[in-house]
Amino acid sequence: MKIKVYKDKEQVADEFSKYLFDYASERDITHIALSGGSTPKIVFDKLASDYADKMDWQKIHFYWGDERCVPPTDNDSNYKMTAEHLLSKIDIPSENIHRIKGEKVPVYEADRYSAVLKENLPEINAIPQFDLVILGMGDDGHTASIFPHEIHLWDSQRLCEVATHPDSGQNRVSITGKLINNAKSVVFLVTGASKASKITEIIGRQKDFEKYPATLVRPTSGRLLWFLDDSAAKGIA
Numbered sequence: 001m002k003i004k005v006y007k008d009k010e011q012v013a014d015e016f017s018k019y020l021f022d023y024a025s026e027r028d029i030t031h032i033a034l035s036g037g038s039t040p041k042i043v044f045d046k047l048a049s050d051y052a053d054k055m056d057w058q059k060i061h062f063y064w065g066d067e068r069c070v071p072p073t074d075n076d077s078n079y080k081m082t083a084e085h086l087l088s089k090i091d092i093p094s095e096n097i098h099r100i101k102g103e104k105v106p107v108y109e110a111d112r113y114s115a116v117l118k119e120n121l122p123e124i125n126a127i128p129q130f131d132l133v134i135l136g137m138g139d140d141g142h143t144a145s146i147f148p149h150e151i152h153l154w155d156s157q158r159l160c161e162v163a164t165h166p167d168s169g170q171n172r173v174s175i176t177g178k179l180i181n182n183a184k185s186v187v188f189l190v191t192g193a194s195k196a197s198k199i200t201e202i203i204g205r206q207k208d209f210e211k212y213p214a215t216l217v218r219p220t221s222g223r224l225l226w227f228l229d230d231s232a233a234k235g236i237a
Contacts, residue, residue: 001203001224001225001226002224002225002226003203003225003226003228003233003236004225004226004227004228005228005229005230005233005236006227006228006229006230007229007230008191008229008230008231009038009039009042009191009192009229010042011229012039012042012189012191012227012228012229013039013042013043013045013046014046015227016043016187016189016227017043017046017047017050017051019187019225019227020032020043020047020132021051021054021055023131023132023185024055024056024059024060025056027059027131028059029059029060029061029131030059030060030061030131030132031061031063031120031121031122031129031130031131031132032060032061032062032063032130032131032132032133032134033063033064033065033130033132033133033134033175033179033183034062034063034064034065034078034082034134035064035065035066035078035134035135035136035144035189036064036066036067036068036078036081036082036136037136037189038191039136039189039190039191040081040082040134040136040189041081041085043189044081044082044085044086045085045086047086047090048085048086048089048090052089052090052091055090057090057091057092057093057096058091058092058093058096060092060096061096061097061098061120062082062087062092062096062097062098063098063116063117063120063130064078064079064082064098064099064100065133065134065135065144065174065175065180066078066100066144066145066163066172066173066174066175067079067099067100067102067172067173067174068102068170068171068172069102069103069106069109069162069170069171069172069173070102070103070170071102071103072099072101072102072103074102076170077102078100079099079100079102098116098120100113100173101113102173106162106171106172106173107162109173110158110160110161110162110173111160113159113160113173114158114159114160117159117160117175117179118159124182125182125220127159127178127179127182128159128179128182129182129183129184130179130182130183130184131183131184131185132183132184132185132186132187133175133179133180133183133185133186133187134187134189135180135186135187135188135189135214135217136188136189136190137188137190137195137198137199137214139194139195139198140166140198140212141198141201141202141211141212141213141214141215142212142213142214143188143213143214143217144174144175144180144213145163145165145172145173145174146161146163146174146176146177146213147163147164147165147166147213148166148211148212148213149166150163150164151211151212151213151216153174153176154176154177154213154216155176155177155178156176156177156178157178158176159175159176159178159179160173160174160175160176161173161174161176162174177216177217180217180219181216181217181218181219181220182219182220183219183221184219184221184223185219185221185223185224185225186217186219186223186224186225187224187225187226187227188214188217188224188225188226188227188228189227190226190227190228190232191228191229191231191232192229192231192232193231193232193234195231195232196231196232196233196234196235197235198212198214199228199232199233199235199236200235200236202214202215203226203236204235204236
């Protein structure tokens with residue numbers, strides 16, 4: 001595990017964009033699982049403004065680590081956010097965009113998306129393998145859409161599960177731990193003071209760290225990287 005700490009979320013976005021450019025430049029094809037949230041939105045803006053003409057988007061395939069069960073036109077949609085901030089501003093083939101269809105019946109969509117992953121990703125350890133999984137982390141320590149009250153979903157034998165937001169009850173389709181930990185590389189993008197206490201517990205393996213799904217991110221490749229800003233990292237010794 002490596003930890004990189006930067007001044008603010010803008011610098012996190014800048015440095016991660018450089019990392020992603022270098023990472024993708026070394027590969028013929030790069031399969032990437034995207035995250036929703038405010039920090040990825042800034043990353044997408046940076047990629048669109050600084051790398052639209054530098055990155056070979058023909059060689060990149062985008063997937064989603066989770067999606068809210070809403071239509072792609074809904075403001076809650078992770079796909080919509082990505083489309084507005086990145087996809088609409090770069091020259092990427094439509095067949096390279098593999099979205100979770102949040103408008104479909106959740107349990108059927110979890111099965112369909114699992115089949116999409118099996119069809120498009122190389123199989124390593126008898127599991128489809130992403131080159132890179134990008135994750136965020138909630139104030140409650142959740143990641144993807146695996147929440148503390150459903151932490152058992154992490155160990156599901158399925159590639160995708162239907163999760164439920166603990167407050168709103170909204171359904172979400174999420175990839176599971178077997179996919180995340182089978183990735184070649186996993187990167188957390190976490191910013192803001194509201195995340196600091198959980199970051200301290202998880203990275204320091206303190207207090208209630210075992211209750212948080214983000215603790216379970218341990219890729220078998222050993223390549224786990226945290227991009228944090230000063231506010232999120234303030235409790236790290």
